[in-house]
């Protein structure tokens with residue numbers, strides 16, 4: 001599903017970061033652990049196509065993703081990759097349902113409104129369907145972000161410190177949801193974190 | 209379609225940002241529409257109202273005032289002249305046709321004009337009801353006036369001295385309406401017409417011994433030689449002044465034209481400033497907007513879509529500004545009409561959408577799009593990685 005080989009990246013005036021190879025099968029999970037500043041976010045941005053690798057290759061679903069053009073990467077990401085960030089984000093002036101509607105629209109996928117409702121129900125947002133996202137709590141917003149990452153049924157779900165901003169209860173809930181939903185959509189799940197609370201929850205782990 | 213909705217959502221959630229741009233745009237558009245329509249229409253209407261009158265003679269004073277009062281029934285009369293002088297002019301061999309007008313009285317603000325039946329012919333008027341006046345104190349009224357004041361054949365009206373409502377009332381001598389004219393868009397629509405003798409009769413006993421006077425003489429020339437000979441004849445042989453409408457109006461158009469051009473220039477400047485304001489507001493809000501743009505890219509939105517999104521917002525600002533400008537123009541036109549109706553008897557058609565409006569719309573669109581070029585390029589070039597890190 002996902003395999004990286006010999007990935008290297010350096011920011012201008014920064015040391016080169018060399019990343020270990022990653023192989024991830026469909027329906028499997030991987031937790032990537034590492035201290036702050038070791039390049040976790042950089043790795044995630046490489047896999048998402050926000051950054052271009054300076055050395056090495058990224059293959060997703062047998063596609064040489066790392067070598068695609070910017071617009072092809074955008075299109076590919078929209079269809080096959082779902083991303084969750086440490087800091088939950090939202091679009092201004094939109095309610096929860098509209099967020100899912102637009103997440104589908106951008107990926108170029110036909111959107112079904114009952115699918116959106118169902119997903120939001122599963123993520124415990126049934127009471128907030130028409131609520132402006134700007135007025136959600138941090139935990140609710142993170143769940144909305146997860147719904148947005150899942151709505152297009154991606155092959156690969158990437159999460160960058162999805163629990164860092166959450167308390168223990170929310171932390172556990174979010175991880176449960178991510179694992180559950182990844183399984184339900186048969187997606188591969190890659191979580192990148194320095195949050196030691198997650199260590200016990202994943203069998204496959206990799207340290208940077 | 210979804211992208212258009214998104215653009216509107218974003219604009220709405222940051223409406224304060226674009227408020228100034230829209231207002232400035234609307235002012236610019238409003239002023240230009242107002243001035244251009246005025247410029248187009250008053251010339252056409254005033255020229256149209258000349259009806260082949262080559263020269264107006266009347267009491268000495270401002271020639272433009274004489275023309276405005278005698279031909280357009282706006283502005284005050286310059287005074288009265290003797291019937292003898294008027295007849296002398298009309299009999300001149302270079303004069304093909306001539307007629308006299310006597311005005312200075314009103315019925316509730318509408319002007320009463322003493323003249324001959326020929327005046328209605330000159331102005332291409334037709335009776336709708338009843339018949340023309342025959343004896344003294346009989347009158348024919350224009351269609352617009354008849355409907356405003358709800359006047360019918362057989363009604364009596366009382367004239368008052370002066371041209372605005374509320375002067376001395378000539379109670380003892382009312383006019384009886386014998387006919388109503390069809391509306392034809394000329395000054396006839398708002399006039400009360402009667403025999404010259406009726407005007408004199410209305411003043412009898414009031415002004416004591418009434419002299420036989422008229423207010424203006426309208427003249428059509430037999431040949432172009434009249435343009436040279438007749439003004440000289442009037443100033444040398446009579447106690448009147450002569451005014452040539454075409455020349456006076458040409459001067460009026462010219463001086464008004466300069467004013468209109470200046471105002472138009474200022475309006476275009478306002479529009480350019482509004483373009484600048486569109487640019488500044490898009491540019492300054494970019495820091496905030498780019499976070500959302502980067503987040504959209506995460507879900508597969510293309511760089512082209514992001515560029516179009518910025519351009520669309522600018523287009524909407526242009527459309528809203530233009531529509532608001534049209535509304536401003538209508539409001540402004542009503543105010544302007546009231547302000548100038550004493551001097552310019554122009555009934556303007558303010559609700560038009562033609563080539564001119566379309567042209568201004570495209571100009572506004574162009575300004576807005578131009579202002580959005582740089583912000584659109586910025587949107588195209590958003591660095592997703594950096595932006596999401598700092599979000």
Ligand SMILES: Nc1ncnc2c1ncn2[C@@H]1O[C@H](COP(=O)(O)OP(=O)(O)O)[C@@H](O)[C@H]1O
Nearest residue numbers: 011012014035036037038039040041042043594
């Ligand atoms: N845009 C950038 N320009 C230069 N250096 C950067 C930039 N972003 C991150 N870095 C540096 O790269 C290293 C890795 O950062 P990051 O990938 O964010 O690590 P982590 O997510 O593990 O905290 C850090 O030393 C950081 O300071």
Ligand SMILES: [Mg+2]
Nearest residue numbers: 040041042161
């Ligand atoms: Mg990080």
